[in-house]
Amino acid sequence: MMQVLPIQTSATTTECPPTGKLIVLTGPSGVGKGTLMRSLLQRHPQLYYSVSVTTRSPRPGEIDGKNYYFINRSKFEQLVAQGEFLEWAEFAGNYYGTPRETVVNQIQSGKLVVLEIELEGARQIRASFPNALSIFILPPSFEELEKRIRGRGQDSEESISRRLVRAKAEIAAADEFDIQIVNDDFEMALAAIEAAIFE
Numbered sequence: 333m334m335q336v337l338p339i340q341t342s343a344t345t346t347e348c349p350p351t352g353k354l355i356v357l358t359g360p361s362g363v364g365k366g367t368l369m370r371s372l373l374q375r376h377p378q379l380y381y382s383v384s385v386t387t388r389s390p391r392p393g394e395i396d397g398k399n400y401y402f403i404n405r406s407k408f409e410q411l412v413a414q415g416e417f418l419e420w421a422e423f424a425g426n427y428y429g430t431p432r433e434t435v436v437n438q439i440q441s442g443k444l445v446v447l448e449i450e451l452e453g454a455r456q457i458r459a460s461f462p463n464a465l466s467i468f469i470l471p472p473s474f475e476e477l478e479k480r481i482r483g484r485g486q487d488s489e490e491s492i493s494r495r496l497v498r499a500k501a502e503i504a505a506a507d508e509f510d511i512q513i514v515n516d517d518f519e520m521a522l523a524a525i526e527a528a529i530f531e
């Protein structure tokens with residue numbers, strides 16, 4: 333049975349006593365992290381999802397404050413300089429970051445906090461939160477990954493190419509994380525994530 337250890341980090345020990353837990357879902361773009369996360373949150377409303385900040389333009393239907401906080405690059409850089417992010421990275425031409433204060437507050441109040449982030453950010457979290465549970469989602473094949481990104485119909489051709497190039501390096505890093513789950517059958521992948529978090 334897997335034990336999810338409490339938060340403990342040298343960087344944040346004083347501001348974040350070991351009460352809550354941090355869970356990181358990572359993996360290449362298009363693998364299904366967001367879809368899995370949505371189902372996970374529906375089934376387990378006690379989880380706290382950290383809404384990220386990004387400089388990417390909203391996709392049709394995306395809502396500011398729900399899907400992301402959408403801001404411009406100079407504001408993002410200002411927030412970086414002010415230390416407002418727990419982690420941040422540049423991905424396919426845009427910045428993405430996890431707001432520090434909200435996450436720390438939720439952990440302090442004993443919540444299970446879930447992040448859905450790309451590889452560089454997940455590495456930063458692993459470095460500063462060694463007891464976080466990190467889950468890497470893999471595609472059944474690279475061809476299927478490309479099919480899913482294209483099938484989503486949300487990204488420009490240039491963005492798709494950048495995401496697929498990056499996906500190769502991301503997949504190669506899967507073993508750095510605590511658990512690897514192949515998202516082939518969706519329900520099985522979801523069940524594996526639930527087992528990792530709750531059992």
Ligand SMILES: Nc1ncnc2c1ncn2[C@@H]1O[C@H](COP(=O)(O)OP(=O)(O)OP(=O)(O)O)[C@@H](O)[C@H]1O
Nearest residue numbers: 360361362363364365366367480484515516517518
């Ligand atoms: N197990 C699965 N089988 C087939 N299609 C899937 C599966 N899981 C997710 N998908 C589909 O793959 C597409 C990409 O999924 P999603 O947007 O959740 O990926 P993502 O990893 O969150 O991408 P990004 O990191 O770019 O946000 C969606 O159209 C989704 O419906």
Ligand SMILES: Nc1nc2c(ncn2[C@@H]2O[C@H](COP(=O)(O)O)[C@@H](O)[C@H]2O)c(=O)[nH]1
Nearest residue numbers: 361384420421423428429430448449450453
């Ligand atoms: N390092 C971070 N990565 C993040 C964050 N929020 C989302 N992401 C990841 O970015 C890519 C692209 O996302 P998309 O919405 O443009 O498709 C994807 O892998 C996300 O998981 C974050 O706060 N930090």
